[in-house]
Amino acid sequence: MAFEPRNADIGELTVPIYEGPLPKPDRDSQEYWDAARGHQLVLQQCLDCDKFRFYPRLICPHCLSERFEWRKSSGRGVVYSFTVIHRPPSPFFRDKVPYVLALIDLEEGVRMMSNVVDCDPGDVNIGNHVEVLFEDINDEITLPKFRLREGLD
Amino acid sequence: MRLKSGAFNRVVAIAGVAESDCGQGIPLTALQHQALAAKRALNDAGLKLSDVDSLMAVGFLGLPSLQIAEYLGLRLRFTDTTVTGGSAFESLVEHAALAISAGLCEVVLITYGSSLWSDRRRVIEGGGVDPQMPAAQFETPYGDLSPISAYALAAARHMHEYGTTSEQMAEVAVSSRRWAMLNPKAVMRQPITVKDVLDSPMISKPLRRLDCCLMTDGGGAVVITSAERARDLRKAPVFVLGSGFATSHNTITQMSNATITEAVNSGRQAYGMAGMTASDIDLIEIYDSFTISVILALEDLGFCNKGEGGSFVSGGRIGPSGALPTNTSGGGLSYTHPGALGIFLIIEAVRQLRGECGDRQVHNANTALVHGIGGWLSSHATLILGN
Numbered sequence: 001m002a003f004e005p006r007n008a009d010i011g012e013l014t015v016p017i018y019e020g021p022l023p024k025p026d027r028d029s030q031e032y033w034d035a036a037r038g039h040q041l042v043l044q045q046c047l048d049c050d051k052f053r054f055y056p057r058l059i060c061p062h063c064l065s066e067r068f069e070w071r072k073s074s075g076r077g078v079v080y081s082f083t084v085i086h087r088p089p090s091p092f093f094r095d096k097v098p099y100v101l102a103l104i105d106l107e108e109g110v111r112m113m114s115n116v117v118d119c120d121p122g123d124v125n126i127g128n129h130v131e132v133l134f135e136d137i138n139d140e141i142t143l144p145k146f147r148l149r150e151g152l153d
Numbered sequence: 154m155r156l157k158s159g160a161f162n163r164v165v166a167i168a169g170v171a172e173s174d175c176g177q178g179i180p181l182t183a184l185q186h187q188a189l190a191a192k193r194a195l196n197d198a199g200l201k202l203s204d205v206d207s208l209m210a211v212g213f214l215g216l217p218s219l220q221i222a223e224y225l226g227l228r229l230r231f232t233d234t235t236v237t238g239g240s241a242f243e244s245l246v247e248h249a250a251l252a253i254s255a256g257l258c259e260v261v262l263i264t265y266g267s268s269l270w271s272d273r274r275r276v277i278e279g280g281g282v283d284p285q286m287p288a289a290q291f292e293t294p295y296g297d298l299s300p301i302s303a304y305a306l307a308a309a310r311h312m313h314e315y316g317t318t319s320e321q322m323a324e325v326a327v328s329s330r331r332w333a334m335l336n337p338k339a340v341m342r343q344p345i346t347v348k349d350v351l352d353s354p355m356i357s358k359p360l361r362r363l364d365c366c367l368m369t370d371g372g373g374a375v376v377i378t379s380a381e382r383a384r385d386l387r388k389a390p391v392f393v394l395g396s397g398f399a400t401s402h403n404t405i406t407q408m409s410n411a412t413i414t415e416a417v418n419s420g421r422q423a424y425g426m427a428g429m430t431a432s433d434i435d436l437i438e439i440y441d442s443f444t445i446s447v448i449l450a451l452e453d454l455g456f457c458n459k460g461e462g463g464s465f466v467s468g469g470r471i472g473p474s475g476a477l478p479t480n481t482s483g484g485g486l487s488y489t490h491p492g493a494l495g496i497f498l499i500i501e502a503v504r505q506l507r508g509e510c511g512d513r514q515v516h517n518a519n520t521a522l523v524h525g526i527g528g529w530l531s532s533h534a535t536l537i538l539g540n
Contacts, residue, residue, distance in 0.1 A: 087301075
């Protein structure tokens with residue numbers, strides 16, 4: 001059975017409701033997801049040991065400090081590893097496969113999972129330089145994703 | 154505090170092992186699988202239900218050890234339900250050894266059972282994810298195919314760093330199948346070639362369908378007691394010579410080097426306790442959730458150098474009549490995999506050390522290494538067993 005998006009009726013326009021899995025922001029992550037909605041990728045930096053961390057959390061995993069500030073990431077990084085997903089993890093992804101799921105090492109020294117988009121999956125390699133872009137999903141959630149940086153590989 | 158060398162060495166023994174009925178389409182519930190396996194394992198040991206004073210279980214039930222004990226009519230004075238994914242059953246043996254050697258209990262029954270295949274469920278370790286948990290916020294929205302994609306990310310990095318090939322990973326699946334062809338209880342017994350593996354559908358590049366373990370129904374049970382008591386029981390005791398456990402992360406993004414696992418440290422502790430090295434091991438049972446899992450573990454447990462696992466598994470070295478018999482039942486890739494394999498690795502190692510394995514018996518098998526891997530290469534538990 002093919003996936004068929006349901007449509008939301010918002011006046012004269014109908015837009016598909018996003019039925020994929022979405023994050024549910026919590027007390028650790030609310031600012032991260034708020035920043036993403038404003039098209040900024042932010043990271044926590046410890047004010048005691050200066051290390052960045054990902055994913056966001058109350059206490060620094062390097063020194064246990066509770067003092068941190070949110071810093072804007074450069075949004076640039078390198079593909080540490082990637083896989084091309086061919087079997088959809090849920091019905092939502094049936095018309096999305098194949099797509100690239102990657103581990104991205106950001107310039108700030110932390111690693112995050114994301115998708116490398118705007119390219120053929122066959123064009124992605126480990127070591128590729130990538131930069132963040134933002135995919136607005138709905139009023140609450142924007143997902144940071146990545147694309148290859150032209151001319152750098 | 155560091156454990157003394159030899160902490161459990163020959164202090165406790167595995168006295169009984171059994172499966173329920175394993176396969177695809179077995180008409181048993183998860184509780185029935187465990188009850189049947191428990192009965193058979195006690196019979197194997199020559200012990201009665203009333204001899205058992207501890208039950209350990211990990212499963213998808215709410216309070217697994219309490220439920221299974223009640224179903225069996227058991228009252229417990231010690232229990233453990235360590236939830237660490239696929240390494241849990243190797244850890245339970247370690248915890249049983251601790252409890253028995255401390256005098257907290259005398260006879261431990263460890264059980265597992267699942268009707269995974271019949272229920273058509275895809276039960277994943279740590280399933281039922283809270284939408285606020287880190288993986289649900291920072292991985293699931295990107296369409297990860299957990300747990301397969303995590304192992305695929307490790308495999309891709311291993312290929313990149315060391316030149317490991319899809320053909321070499323396929324060799325693991327081919328060797329497992331050759332063992333399974335010698336095991337009447339194995340689910341998959343028709344021969345396969347490297348080309349068959351490479352021709353199977355891509356699931357999460359570079360892992361193809363035949364790089365991934367099976368989904369089946371099944372259950373197993375293991376009975377552990379003091380070495381002293383085990384000597385008087387029905388079967389020759391299989392002693393716990395060493396054990397080790399180590400973790401580095403939970404979610405795959407937090408694994409700093411995706412090509413080096415904590416098997417390095419769980420193995421080091423187990424070897425140290427047993428007073429052995431890799432060269433003393435006669436056969437190996439590794440949780441082969443995926444072909445890459447075996448390559449990583451063989452490297453990290455010291456059977457070959459880091460990066461050389463791909464060439465090491467090639468040419469039949471880990472298959473029947475190879476130099477290093479590995480996953481002699483056919484493993485999760487070809488024998489059975491009812492959602493978790495750890496207990497079946499122990500059962501097979503014990504049978505090999507007793508000389509009960511018929512066509513697939515490893516000659517002069519005196520020492521076995523059993524290695525469980527849990528989560529997303531997250532937890533590692535190593536046992537060294539000897540007769």
